[in-house]
Amino acid sequence: MKLKSLNKLVRRDNRSIQHKLLTIFSIALVFIIGVNIAMFVNISTMMNSLERIYVSNLNLDELLSSLGEVHNSMTEYLDTKSSDSLDRYYRADQTFRQYLDMLNTRTVDDEMLMAEKNIYNLSQSYLKIVEETVNAKRGRDVEKYSERYEMACSQYSVVETFIYSLNNALFRSNNREYNVLLTSLKYIELVNIAILIAATMLDIILVYAFTGNIIRPLRNLSDAAKRVSEGDFDVEIEQSAEGDEIGILSGTFAQMLKSIKDYVARLSESIRNENAMKEKELMMESRVKDAQLKYLQAQINPHFLFNTLNAGAQLAMLEGADKTTVFIDNMASFFRYNIKKLDEDTTIGEEFSLVDNYIYILNVRFAGEIHYQKSVDESMLGVKVPSMILQPIVENAVNYGIRDIDREKMIEVSGTDRGDHYELSVWDNGKGMSAERIEEVLSGVYTPGKSASGPGSNGIGIGNVCGRLELYFGRSDLLDIKSDGEDSGTEVIICIPKTEE
Template structure:
């Protein structure tokens, strides 16, 4: 991490830390206050539950006395159970201030339960008057409980009145503290931001002043920036640039004289180059010369010499112009025929060339100078070393998606290592072709042109070698377009 990035991250971390600290403090205070409020509310609710449960118990007892059924007895039992649970909740409300009141309160609840049970007992023994008296006593106890509940709640309200006032006072103090804390943090952040900005802008201002002086041509002033970040490194590089520019100006002044002296020599050199260009042979002049010689030989009755010269001129023109772009299979077959005419003139009856061409396939696109290097390789290695010569067979057939081209010879064949070397596009040791296009180079160009690897296969043995080209009718790049 760079120095400027470290400063920025430090500033961001400080701000984030302050925000998190304030948030955690406020959250803790609010949570604590909320818990205290909940505790007070739970005390009130538990006392109110006792009053509600006692009244429900009295109502259930009265209903049972009026109509003693099993369902109403079950309702009464549930009301008594609710009252017992409410009594257990009251135990947690005991403290030093209300210990005596809570004890009396719980005794009233126990008395109410005993009175309800006594009324039920008298009811079961058919003692209606005793049961009624017990019911009236239970009713009075229930009223006492309600009154005592209100008394306890009122006591609680008076007790926690100080707590409420304390919370209000704490909130006011916290508000004041928040204001002062905000002002303090704002002041500190302004001071820190000012120092942070100065640590970045002051070196930049010095660097800007140095650049202004350099623009005025003051290359003798040293650039000095005191900082421990990337700007210091930039200033050092800027000063080094100043020194280099100053040195370059001195060198330019020293070389100005040499430049004037070399100007005349340059004019002489251009004149020499012009003469050299004039002495070079123009390829078009060479083509025209061969055509002229071909026509002259034809007029003199040497038709074979005329055809041979025409083939040489066509082959030379094709080799120089067609290598960098695609051609049709028709053009390749045509130049191959010219090449074979030249080789037949060289080998006479020793070279036999058989063809089987499907004319419907000749429109397929193929890289220039693809077939000639393969056939030339067969002539060099299969026909030339043999005293009897050899036979070359060239065949073009139509497939479903590809055109199959076979070039076969009856020579001694190639080793597996050499076949693998060709298919792996590794240069062979002796590829002395007139075109300068090697066999492995042909494989590479075909694969790049069609975007596939299985474009060539070589089968070689003692009876000869067969090179098979599987040429797609449509290039993959064309179909993508």
């Protein structure tokens, strides 16, 4: 019944969730803190009582120790008559008197307190005898200080015996009191634990009663949100009658769900329209490409070009022009590769053959001024790669690296099996490149001049090679450029990943 009444109270409460939670946790916190303070005060009182039990024994131990210090310092002075021993005696005497002032000096109906009074009186008598002994020693009265010293030793034994007796009696009494308090403390601990458990359970019940009506709408809203995330937009949102943030959130969520439904409908219609437009564009693009291809074929018939070059090679052979024959054969091979292989896969071996043809043609054109070296591992000659990835790099090395230098022009092309990948390298001893220019070329920002697409060029640059390598292998880190700067040459490295056939 109490829980129901609490829930009704929460339902009628139109305050914000912050105020509700603050009220709930404030009540719970005050309740728990109050119980803990009561427990702490109770236990602290018991602990203070335990600590005070043996204080009297400690005081008597200190009194006995200071008594021994007085006697020992007096004896030392009588033996040595030094100023240090005399000073030690006065300090010990002062300390002993301070401890004596803590003893009872009144006549009371208590055996222990009367024993303290006796110790006090005996100690005062002892101190007087010791003082007379020291003064007699300082006055060189041998007979007197010997007599007083014997009296002091006798009185010391009596005081010491009284202190021992009182200390033992106090210890027995304190031990009985300690056991009683310890038993009471254990009992109080058990009672406190029971109270704490009961307070915690009551606190949990109070929190559950107050938060139940807050959490339930949130749980319903969470379940609805989960169904929406799974694609079910036909969820019925239970509208909260509360005027707090949860009621506002429920209404907003319902409105948002309606907006999502409308948006999904509009998006679906838009996607259908967009797909239809893309299909039309693809059809138009395909037709344009077909038209372009037919136009190019109408301009240059590849078979006619190859037959003409072959006829020229045969004519040169009949005339005994061997060099012309080789040149025409290389030209034919070069153009055949350019036309047939651009959109097909090729091998590393075929790429190196194309570079051989290209360098041969350039050396005929430039009177053999390009010194060309190549080395390639035979194990990688049959590896499949996209076509036209090596010759454009060599062409760039010629056009932008070695063409205008005055020294010997060198190009080295190599292929190496690096274990986990194949490495293709094109090196020249030309102008070199700055770090900024390398960054521009690799990022596609730098655009070379018209000479790159002029006579003797296939129109394929480094950016094109990078793009086709990325499309072919699915990686964008396969080409790198290295150079130490101006007039230091350039090396372009292509990484060919090893893939299982």
